[in-house]
Amino acid sequence: MEKVAAWALLLVLLGLAALLPxxxxxxxxxxxxxxxxxxxxxxxxCQLHTCxxxxxxxxxxxxxxxxxxxxxxxxxxxxxxxEQLVERATVRRAVxxxxxxxxxxxxxxxxxxxxxxxxxxxGVRLVINNLNASVGDVRMVQPMQQLHDCGMxxxxxxxxxxxxxxxxxxxxxxxxxxxxxxNCWITGSIPSSMRSMRNLTQINLSNNWLNGTLPVWLDExxxxxxxxxxxxxxxxxxxxxxxxxxxxxxxxxxxxxxRExxxxxxVLTGELPEALCNEDSKLLxxxxxxxxxxGGAAAVESCGGLVTLDVSHNQFTGPLxxxxxxxxxxxxxxGNNLLSGTFPPQLATNARxxxxxxxxxxxxxxxxxxxxxxSGWALLQFH
Numbered sequence: 001m002e003k004v005a006a007w008a009l010l011l012v013l014l015g016l017a018a019l020l021p022x023x024x025x026x027x028x029x030x031x032x033x034x035x036x037x038x039x040x041x042x043x044x045x046c047q048l049h050t051c052x053x054x055x056x057x058x059x060x061x062x063x064x065x066x067x068x069x070x071x072x073x074x075x076x077x078x079x080x081x082x083e084q085l086v087e088r089a090t091v092r093r094a095v096x097x098x099x100x101x102x103x104x105x106x107x108x109x110x111x112x113x114x115x116x117x118x119x120x121x122x123g124v125r126l127v128i129n130n131l132n133a134s135v136g137d138v139r140m141v142q143p144m145q146q147l148h149d150c151g152m153x154x155x156x157x158x159x160x161x162x163x164x165x166x167x168x169x170x171x172x173x174x175x176x177x178x179x180x181x182x183n184c185w186i187t188g189s190i191p192s193s194m195r196s197m198r199n200l201t202q203i204n205l206s207n208n209w210l211n212g213t214l215p216v217w218l219d220e221x222x223x224x225x226x227x228x229x230x231x232x233x234x235x236x237x238x239x240x241x242x243x244x245x246x247x248x249x250x251x252x253x254x255x256x257x258x259r260e261x262x263x264x265x266x267v268l269t270g271e272l273p274e275a276l277c278n279e280d281s282k283l284l285x286x287x288x289x290x291x292x293x294x295g296g297a298a299a300v301e302s303c304g305g306l307v308t309l310d311v312s313h314n315q316f317t318g319p320l321x322x323x324x325x326x327x328x329x330x331x332x333x334x335g336n337n338l339l340s341g342t343f344p345p346q347l348a349t350n351a352r353x354x355x356x357x358x359x360x361x362x363x364x365x366x367x368x369x370x371x372x373x374x375s376g377w378a379l380l381q382f383h
Contacts, residue, residue, distance in 0.1 A: 033149035033150075034046055034049060034117075034120075034146075034149050034150035034151070035049050036048065036049060037117055037150075040110060040116070040117055040118060041117060041118045041119060042094065042105075042117045042118060042119040042120045042150065042151070044086055046117070046119070046120070046150060047086045047089065047094045047095070047096075047119060048082050048083065048086050049146065049150065050094070050096060050120070050121055050146075050147065050150055051077070051082035051085055051086055051094075051095065051096055052082045053143040053144075053146035053147050053150075054074065054077065054096055054099070054102075054121070054143065054147070055074075055077030055082060056139070056142070056143040057140065057143035057144065057147075058071075058074045058075075058077055058078075059077075059078075060133055060137065060139040060140045060143065061131040061132060061133040061140060061160075061162075062131075062132070063130075063132040063161075066130065066132065067130070068126075068129050068130050068131060069128070069129045069130045070100045070101075070129055071100070072099060072100040073095075073096065073098055073099025073100055073102070074099055074100065093119065094119040096121065097119065097121075100126075100129075101124055101125045101126040101129070102121055102123070102124060103121070103122050103123035103124075103125065103154070104119055104120065104121060104122060105117055105118055105119065105120045105121075105122045105151060106118065109122070115151060115153065116151050117150070117151050120150050120151030120152070121147050121150065121151065121152050122151060122152060122153055122154060123152065123153065123154035123155070123156070123178075124144075124147065124152065124154070124155050124156070124157075125154070125156040126156070126157055126160065127156055127157070127158045127159055127160075128158070128159040128160070129160060130160065130161065131157060131160035131161060131162060132160075132161045132162075133161075133162055133163075134162070134163055134164030135162050135163070135164050135165070135166050135167065135170070135181070135184075135186055136164035136165050136166065136167045137164070137167070138167055138169060140167075141167050141169040141170055142169070144170075144173065145169065145172050145173065148172070148173045148175065148176060152173075152176070153175060153176060153177045153178070154176070154177055154178040155173070155176060155178060155179060155180065156178060156180040157180065157181055157184070158180045158181065158182045158183050158184070158204065159182070159183040159184070160184055161184070161185065162181060162184040162185060162186060163184070163185035163186060163187065164186065164187065164188075165186070165187055165188030165191075166186065166188065166191040166193070166194075168191060168193040169193070170191065170193060170194070171191065171192075171193025171194055171195070171196045171197060172193075172196075173197060174196055174197055174198065174199065175199050176197055176199065176200060177199060177200060177201045177202070177223075178200070178201065178202045179194075179197065179200055179202065179203050179204070180202065180203075180204040181204070181205055181208070182204040182205060182206040182207055182208070182228065183206065183207040183208075184207075184208055185208065185209060186205070186208040186209060186210065187208075187209045187210070187211075187234055188210065188211070188212075188234070189210065189211060189212030189213075190205070190210060190212065190214070190215055190229070192215070192217075194215075194221075195215070195217045195220060195221075197221065198220060198221055198222065198223065199223055200221050200223060200224060201223050201224060201225045201226070201257075202224070202225060202226040203221075203224065203226070203227050203228065203229075204226065204228040205228070205229055206228045206229060206230045206231050206232075206262065207230070207231045207232075208232060208233070208234070209232065209233045209234040210229070210232040210234045210243070210244060211232065211234030211235060211236045211242070211243065211244065211245070212234075212236070212244065212245065213244065213245050213246035214229070214244055214246055214248070214249050214263075214268075215249075216249050216251055217251075218249065218251065218252060218255070219249075219251035219252060219253075219254040219255055221255070222254075222255065222256070222257065223257055224255050224257060224258055225257050225258060225259045225260070226258075226259060226260045227255070227258060227260070227261050227262070228260065228262040229244060229262065229263055229266070230262040230263055230264040230265055230266070230287065231243075231264060231265040231266075232244050232265070232266055236267075241267040242267065243265065243266035243267045244263070244266040244267065244268065245266070245267050245268070245269070246268065246269070246270075247268060247269060247270035247271075247273075248263065248268055248270075248272055248273060248276070248288070248293070249273070250273035250274075250275060250276075252273075252276070253273065253275045253276055253277055253278055253281070256280050256281070256282065257282060258281075258282065258283055259282055259283060259284045259285065260283075260284060260285040261283060261285065261286055261287070262285070262287040263287065263288055263291070264287045264288065264289040264290050264291070264310070265289065265290040265291075266290075266291055267291065267292055268288070268291040268292065268293055269291070269292045269293065269294070270293065270294065270295075271293070271294055271295030271296070271299075272288075272293060272295065272296075272297070272299035272300070273299060274299055274302075275299075275302065276299040276300060276302055276303060277300075277302040277303035277304070278302065279304075281302070281303055281304070281305065282305060283303045283305060283306065284305060284306060284307045284308070284328075285306070285307060285308045286300060286303055286306060286308070286309050286310070286311075287308070287310045288310065288311045288314065289310045289311065289312050289313055289314075289333065290312075290313045290314075291313075291314055292314065292315060293311070293314040293315065293316060294314075294315045294316065294317070295316065295317065295318075296316065296317065296318035296319075297311055297316040297318065297320075297321040297334070297337070297339065298318065298319070298321055300321050301321050301322065301323040303323075304323060304325035304326070305325070305328065306323075306326055306328070306329050307328050307329060307330055307331070308329075308330065308331040309321075309326075309329065309331065309332055309333065309334075310331070310333040310355075311333070311334055311337070312333045312334055312335045312336050312337065312355055313335070313336045313337075314336075314337055315337065315338060316334075316337040316338065316339055317337070317338045317339065317340075318339065318340070318341075319339065319340060319341035320334060320339050320340075320341050320342075320343065320344055320356075321334065321339075322344030322346060322347055323346075324346055326346065326347070326350065327350060328350070329347065329350050329351050330350070330351060330352045330353060331351065331352070331353040332347055332351045332353065332354050332355070332356075333353070333354075333355035334355065334356060335355040335356055343356065
């Protein structure tokens with residue numbers, strides 16, 4: 001009996017181990033690719049490797065006549081060697097952990113399972129900082145790959161002077177969680193190399209100059225929570241249309257972790273897929289504003305947990321979409337379509353922001369009188 005109990009305990013422990021986050025596996029992989037890692041700590045060799053990668057990235061994105069807005073710490077790599085900088089560091093904290101835009105992995109974060117190595121760079125956030133480079137330049141990509149191999153999981157370079165088409169090597173950042181290049185000058189189509197970045201939880205490429213169609217392989221990125229591809233301005237060969245073209249892929253319904261989907265201000269056409277969401281959908285925000293979508297809008301009713309819905313400025317026909325499950329809906333924007341029918345009474349109870357056509361305003365006002373607790377509505381009228 002004791003042997004049976006021992007085997008049962010072993011099986012339970014193995015089962016629990018299988019449920020743990022893969023930070024340990026990622027940490028092992030990082031130790032193999034990142035020199036100087038020992039006992040879950042980025043030691044002197046690892047810190048030297050990281051410092052050199054950061055220095056190369058700094059030089060690759062620096063226009064000396066128009067430098068970064070905030071260079072705190074980074075500029076030291078122009079006047080001192082990384083050997084000198086690393087020697088100045090304390091035992092507990094690597095020198096680059098105090099640089100602008102750098103988040104390092106702490107002992108507490110390692111203990112919580114949020115990252116794998118103490119003193120590794122977990123995140124790089126250089127938003128609106130006047131970086132100048134081409135995302136197609138391998139001199140920009142390679143340092144990011146080195147940082148990724150040493151534990152970087154978050155990259156936010158939003159609103160910088162970054163242009164060109166993505167180099168295929170960006171797809172090598174396979175353990176990255178956040179990939180944010182919104183509000184830049186990036187051109188071309190969404191690179192197929194991103195297909196291998198299957199740990200991504202957030203993609204923001206909004207307000208760029210992308211073109212082409214939405215990839216059908218997006219559903220393979222099963223960890224996605226935020227997908228923002230809105231407001232693209234790239235020209236498409238053989239047509240006057242600018243931005244992302246084609247239809248809304250039905251495969252998007254397979255993204256079970258998706259909370260926010262933003263495809264606004266593109267040139268998407270055709271009808272919405274019937275299975276835009278399913279019973280397990282966690283979608284909270286759906287923004288399809290400013291496309292050329294046609295047919296009925298009833299497909300959005302399958303997204304039962306919506307908080308924000310915007311399908312305005314399209315060519316939808318048929319009845320106004322509504323669902324009894326939209327108990328949490330606070331923003332409902334459907335104006336500038338060809339929708340008809342009676343304003344859904346259930347939305348008069350819950351919604352706070354309503355954007356409807358002019359002829360529907362009277363219906364809303366009448367229902368507002370019956371729902372005095374919604375006196376804080378903002379009614380946005382469109383013809």
